[in-house]
Amino acid sequence: MTVPAPVVSVKPVVLPAPGRGDDLRVQVSAPVTGRDLPVVVLSHGYGGSLDSYAPLADHWAAHGFVVLRPTHLDSRTLALPADDPRTPLIWRTRIDDLTRVIDHLAGLEAAVPGLAGRVDHGRIAVAGHSWGAQSASMLLGARVLDADGAPGEDLTDPRVTAGILLAVPGRGGADLSPFAAENFAFMNPSFDRMTTPALVVAGDHDDSALSVRGPDWFTDAYRLSPEEKSLLTLFGAEHSLGGITAHEHTETTDESPERVALLQRLTLAYLRSALGPDDDAWRTAAAALAAEPRPLGRLESK
Template identity: 30%
Template sequence: MRNRICWRTLFLLIVSLLTLSNTGYSQGERFEKLKQLRDRFDTDGDGRLSSEERANLQKFLQGLRQNPQSEDIPASLIPGKTGLYGDVPGRFTPKVIENYDLPDESRGKVIPLRISYPAETGSYPLIVHCHGAGGSKENGQPLVTHWVSHGYVVIQPTFGDSISKLSPQERQQFESIGDFVSSAKVTLEWKNRPDDVKAVLDSLDSLEKTFPELKERIDTTKIGVSGHSYGAHTTMLLSGMTMILPAIKTISLKDDRVRAAVMISPQGPGNAIQAKSYSTISPPTLMVTGDNDGTPQPGKSDLKGEWRKQAYDGLEPGDKYLLWINDAYHNFGGISGSSWSGAGPSAPDQVLLINSTVIAFFDAYLKQIPEAQEYLKSDALQKNARGLARMNRK
């Protein structure tokens, strides 16, 4: 730990250590977390905490003791000064088509879409972003807006498990969001979701005809898919993950048009997902999880991010990455643009780290930018994330 620690700072760090003693960390882990916590609030990096930095640390500790999941975590990373790739908005101006009901005549349904694109003329890679269970096309804007500003078209479908599709009478059937998420209404959508994304990709030509502002803006040779939680499950299926069901050997819903995939909070093994299910995921892949990234999966709740990390462990080597964000909860500081019980605190640094890493990943594998490729292979993230995250690769 750095020198020149004044007595006020020392007092706060002792309080921090006592707070961490109730978290289940070993002594060695507590001291490492303590160092990370101190460095997090040393925002100017001068090796000591100013009165303002101490006040922010004290406020954080008070909230952590009262409710470890609710207290907002103030930012310590200054966009543009982090040394991280793509940590500030890009040069493109985001524009949005708020709602379009895409007809899927072959299945007799419509798929609500939100389409975001750069206002500037050009041809841009496409990202289809998949919301979590119960969500909608309105979720994920803290990510999507950033990605579009860096020169991507982003399409967000609303899937059949969305709460927004329930009538008032249907909503009364569920006492909580948790009850809804674990209901058959949600769990049976696992196969429809990839088919919805495929319908979106099949419709790109017609979308350009329907919306002249999209004409020649989508580069159909550069397609990525991303997803959070249940959306990560959808993304894994589209990338080649196999479902292994009783009496049916395997099911694959892979779409070869997917050139790169981002899975935020992927599903670990259980039910139809076995350890070998991940080995068939073939495109370049970025997975994201963290310490407190919980799960409703029976028997897995105590494992949290370690359970989700097993998805990365099962990947075959070759352009595969894992971003681990320390202390992150399931909402990673606010990436969905909404909050709920168990989502975790607001944490701008976590949103920044995901946006930065995802832009580096898609720039490397969809735009083929050498600087991004070199960044992913370097230790720049570990050096500049101020102890908040680490990157694994294979």
């Protein structure tokens, strides 16, 4: 593991977003040293903001990544009323937010003192947690099925070459709870065209009210997608996966600094190898987890 570098963060960097109703606000975090820095666009879960997921974003930035965190329209910081006309299509606007961030990478880079010229625009990953993971998955090739089961618009972004999907919702249809089926028509994904390499992370105690299936629902993105995927199952983890949404977050139901530390190490290793094919960090980290006498999780790949 490399020695962590000091990190500089700038927020909010405001991107014009005509037709969105609110301009897009982004936090940019990057190490103060290093060149040819790869990029991770990180999508928050329901209600989050550009400040969310500091335990991961700070760790990735300190170890050589530029981390871009947009605030989506569902953020509590925006407090959209339930009857806002944009609400039914926020799921789609979220995806536009992610592509907009990539479109404006040069401007985001220029907004951070000392960062210009140090970013590798050819190495980009997306990551997300919960609803953010579903948003990120669409850039990797996942599709939303319509009521007749036909795949919707292909929103794959060829600029994205890897993904990390944390607690990503699974199949729709009969696997949804009645409440989810009635209120969230977009929760009907197909993963069979999700060809971009990705790491899927699921907690084996993540029993969501959105599905009738139980924790294995969160493994669908791995099991139903083509190859070049890995699945990390975290033992005892619920939806916050030990507390990744924020430092000392009061909404964490399964607080575990050890589990968060494992996620920091493994996600960093995955990003390093996925965006740098000559880097063996992922193979080394996977072997170390397998050698643990009492591991906190299990890895499998295809």
